[in-house]
Amino acid sequence: KLKRNLESPSKPDQVISLAPSHPFYKEINEVVANHIRRLMTENVEEKVDWVCIADQGDMKVFKRELEENGIPIDPMKAVCTVKGITGHEVCQYFWAFDTRMEWEATLDLSRAVEWLSDDTFISNNVIKRVWPASQRDACFWSHIRHISNKNDETPDCWIVVNYSCEHPECPPNKYVRITMNVALICETIIEPPANESTITRDNITCKITYTADVNPGGWAPASVLRAVYKREYPKFLKRFTSFVIDKTKDKEILF
Ligand code: 16C
Secondary structure, eight states, X not given: OOOOOTTOOOOOSOXXXXXXXXXXXXXXXXXXXXXXXXXXXOOGGGOTTOEEEEEOSSEEEEEOOOEETTEEOOOEEEEEEEETOOHHHHHHHHHOSTTHHHHOOSEEEEEEEEEEETTEEEEEEEXXXXXXXXXXXXXXXXXXXXXXXXXXXXXXXEEEEEEEOOOTTSOSOSSEEOEEEEEEEEEEEEOOOGGGOXXXXXXXXXXXXXXXXXXXXXXOOHHHHHHXXXXXXXXXXXXXXXXXXXXXXXXXXXX
């Protein structure tokens, strides 16, 4: 089932963290900081221009209708709570390249283009074609980070950001290139077990906030695109979180 380009470089055994002199270092830190700021200040449920497009109790998906030069670029935001898994586990699986095709149902292909460090790599996703639009692809860096609440000003959370970039080995010459700024931020809530017994999966809940700002590139019919988003974003969240539950159920809890 796992479709990967044979030329994809596999993750090296050990790679040092991204050096401050790396061309993406500043951008990654700024983008991560903006997502954390947005998490702490934006409550879409209170804003009139955000509409809820899916409400399944523990999972809600919101969008804000926006167009740029006639192309819909609706920002999406989803919040959900899932029992039995930690934020670290959820982010680890969202970031991990080798299992991406096991839960990604909207891709034809995903290939790693370059590993920048042990927490950051660049990949190329080829998205399934949606009639009548042309097929799309994306080239983006994926970065995973733990933010600890050292100073009480930020929540203790795990974050993964997928952010569009250019790469000489991934030129936009075969498909329409989409651009995106996607973040998955997770906080783990632990309900202390009675009698100081060991924490089990029954005592943990993960609060997930997912945001996706995607520009579909060239022409895309707004009504079709919006119908696909309305169906595919909730489907992705359900499928992905079920995947994490299944992968971790017999494993030790990764806090
Ligand atoms: O975040 C997700 N996945 C990440 C890892 O792969 C990564 C990818 C983000 C890209 C998400 C947006 C893709 C939009 C493509 C626009 C295509 C235009 C088509 C024109 C239509 C008229 O961060 C999870 C992403 C979950 C995506 C849900 C929405 C995707 C729609 C894609 C259309 C393919 C449908 C295939 C139907 C079987």
